[in-house]
Amino acid sequence: MYDLLIVGAGPIGMTCAIEAQKAGLNYMVIEKGVLVNSLYNFPTNMTFFSTSKKLEIGGIPFISHNEKPTRREALEYFRRVNEDWKLNINFYEKVLNINKLDDKNFQVNTSKTTYQSKSIIVVTGFYDLPKTLDVPGGNLPKVKHYYDDWHPYIGQKVVVVGAANSACDVALELYHKGANVTMVVRKDTISSRVKYWIKPNIENRIKEGSIPAFFNSNITEINKGEITIQTPEKSVKIKNDFVLAMTGYLPDYHFFEKIGIQFQDDEYQTPIHDEATLETNIPNLYIAGVINAGKYTSKYFIENTREHAAMILKDILEKKSL
Numbered sequence: 001m002y003d004l005l006i007v008g009a010g011p012i013g014m015t016c017a018i019e020a021q022k023a024g025l026n027y028m029v030i031e032k033g034v035l036v037n038s039l040y041n042f043p044t045n046m047t048f049f050s051t052s053k054k055l056e057i058g059g060i061p062f063i064s065h066n067e068k069p070t071r072r073e074a075l076e077y078f079r080r081v082n083e084d085w086k087l088n089i090n091f092y093e094k095v096l097n098i099n100k101l102d103d104k105n106f107q108v109n110t111s112k113t114t115y116q117s118k119s120i121i122v123v124t125g126f127y128d129l130p131k132t133l134d135v136p137g138g139n140l141p142k143v144k145h146y147y148d149d150w151h152p153y154i155g156q157k158v159v160v161v162g163a164a165n166s167a168c169d170v171a172l173e174l175y176h177k178g179a180n181v182t183m184v185v186r187k188d189t190i191s192s193r194v195k196y197w198i199k200p201n202i203e204n205r206i207k208e209g210s211i212p213a214f215f216n217s218n219i220t221e222i223n224k225g226e227i228t229i230q231t232p233e234k235s236v237k238i239k240n241d242f243v244l245a246m247t248g249y250l251p252d253y254h255f256f257e258k259i260g261i262q263f264q265d266d267e268y269q270t271p272i273h274d275e276a277t278l279e280t281n282i283p284n285l286y287i288a289g290v291i292n293a294g295k296y297t298s299k300y301f302i303e304n305t306r307e308h309a310a311m312i313l314k315d316i317l318e319k320k321s322l
Helices: 011-022 071-085 165-176 199-208 253-259 289-293 308-321
Strands: 002-007 027-030 095-100 106-110 114-122 157-161 180-184 218-222 226-230 235-239 242-245 285-287
Touching (some): 002 308, 011 027, 157 165, 165 180, 165 199, 285 289
Parallel strands (some): 002 027, 002 114, 114 285, 157 180
Antiparallel strands (some): 095 106, 106 114, 226 235
16 A cells, blocks of 8 residues: 555656655656656657756756757756655556545556555656547558657658647758658648747748748648648649658547546646646546646646646645644
């Protein structure tokens, strides 16, 4: 029997574990992959938008070579945090279901065993479920929803779908590494949320024709050697080797529904939770991190969700003292 079981060992899950450890609680973190699994799956050469100071957790300084750290530096930092705090984390273990046994206890079934816990924090992020292209050929092997490295795309005809940070970063890197890049953008412009040092770069490449872009357009069909794009004027076919759909990701709503978390009737399908304690409609089951915003995935990130851990632990400890 644990006082607290935390689902997910990302930066906020680690922060929850640190707060639980400071409070003397008997806790365990269950992680289906590796430490900070989402960060590990980010592009190899990614640079964070946040400064290293704003990514710090557990009172451990984050020193990077530049003001904005790289993925590699972040992985080393969070490894060091885990090592310094000696956090209780089980890796490569997936939580399959969470059931309420009674008013005070949960049963947690995983791919390896079964646990019981008095409180649960779900902090699973949203990077595991991409928004797929619901078109003929959308499931072909040439269609990728994750980007890791530029090398496989040298000399290839690549279509990048999207206009937010990820799409612009990928399009620029592939262009500079020798790929033939085209962008397909659903709206009429590059997103206003694109990093300030990236936005003029991508817009200039589009303006000069180095990176052709179809705005107000959508892919309607994907075949082995070409794709079809519906533009405002007509349907266009272009030769193509790869489609990189940088169209965003979603929280695991299937898992939320399975364990009984309810949602608001709003455009973002926001999980119901108390704004002060982050407790869901299920007593003693909390959510933390970016999933608190539902489909509004750009609302929260590491630097503005670090406080979630303290908010939740405060409520858990107050209940424990009653």
